[in-house]
Amino acid sequence: MTSAVFPGELGVMRREAVHGRADPIAEAPIRRDGRRPRAMTGLFADDALPRGPGQRFRLGSPAASWICILTFALVSCDSKDRKPLSDSSQTDSGPGATAVTLAPPPLGEFVVERDLDAGLLAELDVPEVRVIEQVLKDSVVPRLEFEGATFPEVIAAIQACSVEYSPEPSPERRGVSVILDRSPGIKQTNTTSLPDPFATKTVGDPALNDPFSSETDGSAQSATDKPEATISEVFVNRSVHDLFEAVTARFSCWFEVTPYAVRIYPNSVPKPxxxxxxxxxxxxxxxxxxxxxxxxxxxxxxxxxxxxxxxxxxxxxxxxxxxxxxxxxxxxxxxxxxxxxxxxxxxxxxxxxxxxxxxxxxxxxx
Structure with missing residues (x-):
């Protein structure tokens, strides 16, 4: 097993080089590195991909009922027309990184949680997310073993475990849906040693492996030429939530629990x-x-x-x-x-x- 199989640490090193800090996720300053919203589309491990927004298809066994939806979201891209967030003085947060003092959006003012009434703060919470997170933590898998498994195979197995080991008594409420999101047009550093689990798939038309390859960096190397990351590991008595955390770290990804599904993003998409x-x-x-x-x-x-x-x-x-x-x-x-x-x-x-x-x-x- 090479270091490329477990690129999580490399991903941290890459982000450290970009942001100039050891833990960019914890502090995550808004940087003037020139990024601007642009559309993003989902990419899924199946040979019958939907062709447009809103189209749905079912992947996996009937018991798993893994429903993937082609979705669109906003991510950061291009820099040349970025306007400064504020005229405040800049502060250095490490080599190669420049943080700015945030200015609130027009017509608004920043508020801290401690200044809000307890009732308003409770309403501002998203109870559906908390409930799903707790169910994922209560869904304990006795043993899950991977041997040379690819990213789509690992995610499908964890999703099936979320159904099989869910504490929910009702079959309709067991398990979670999983959506894989990727961002076109964002170049990653150290890509030669850091396979992108979103870039290659094991089935389907090779043209579907990376629909953005012709419009991103213009490289002659196609996505199918890149090595595909795999994992070989045994997990014992781990919750489904822990499994998502461990596996996404191995494949340089991160996940987010929403009221409708678990969404997985590559590390090139910054955490909100x-x-x-x-x-x-x-x-x-x-x-x-x-x-x-x-x-x-x-x-x-x-x-x-x-x-x-x-x-x-x-x-x-x-x-x-x-x-x-x-x-x-x-x-x-x-x-x-x-x-x-x-x-x-x-x-x-x-x-x-x-x-x-x-x-x-x-x-x-x-």
Whole structure:
């Protein structure tokens, strides 16, 4: 077994060279290294890949019921047109890294958790994520052995274990779905010694192995020429959550628990760093955040009677923002504080900026 089989430590070294710090995940400063949002698409280990967003397919045995969805998200890319986050003075955080003092998005102000009311803080939490995380930690696998297993094979095996060893009594609630996300157009350092588990697949048309190979770095070496990382290891009495942590570290990836699935990203996709920002909003925004033309006509008394009963300010605002293209990751959430007429949002900085842009657009439409 070579070091390439366990590239987790190499991945840390690579990030250390880029960020200039030993633990970039813990502190993760927002850097002026010129990155800007761009679209990203999922890539899955199967020969019957969906061809467009929203298309679904089923992978694996019926017991596993591993549903993968082709999705789109925002990641960092290109640098030349990046605008400074603020005019604050810069501080060095290590060789090759420059951190900046963050400025809140327009129309908003940063908030720390200790300044929030306990009730608001509880509403800002995402209970679905906490429940799924706890189930993954309670799903203990007595023994799981890999011998030269590839990344897709390992993930499929762990997903099957999440079904078999789940403490949930209901079959419909057992196990988790897994989504693999990768980012096109981001070059990695040390790629000769660090195989990309997202780059090669064991089945299907070779052209599907890396659909971005022709538009990223222009290299003559195709994705299928790269060695495929494998793992040979025995895990005993480990929870499914621990297995995800151990395996993603081996393959230079990281995972995130969301209310709908476990999402796995390569280390080239930075982990989102959440902040909490409060936006002052008017009452009419809370009542009609999507600028619907009007309420249902009185001639149709059944038009929205049920919907109104179920709606809350949070669901109305969340639906309007998501319809406008604001994407919330696993722990992102929002809550409206009627006592201060503030919309409190926890999300990565780029999404907070998107919320700010929507609020600005909304005020201009009124």
């Amino acid at each position: 760093v959440d902040a909490i920002v409060a936006f002052a909003v008017e009452e009419d925004f809370v009542a009609n955040p999507g600028l619907e033309a009007s309420a249902p006509s009185a001639s149709d008394p059944f038009a929205s009677e049920v919907k109104v009963d179920r709606e809350t300010p949070r669901t109305r605002i969340m639906d309007a923002l998501e319809s406008a293209g604001v994407s919330f990751h696993g722990t992102s959430n929002l809550v409206y504080d009627p006592s201060s007429s503030r919309l409190i949002v926890r999300a990565p900085l780029e999404e907070l900026k998107a919320v700010s842009r929507y609020l600005q657009w909304y005020s201009e439409q009124r």
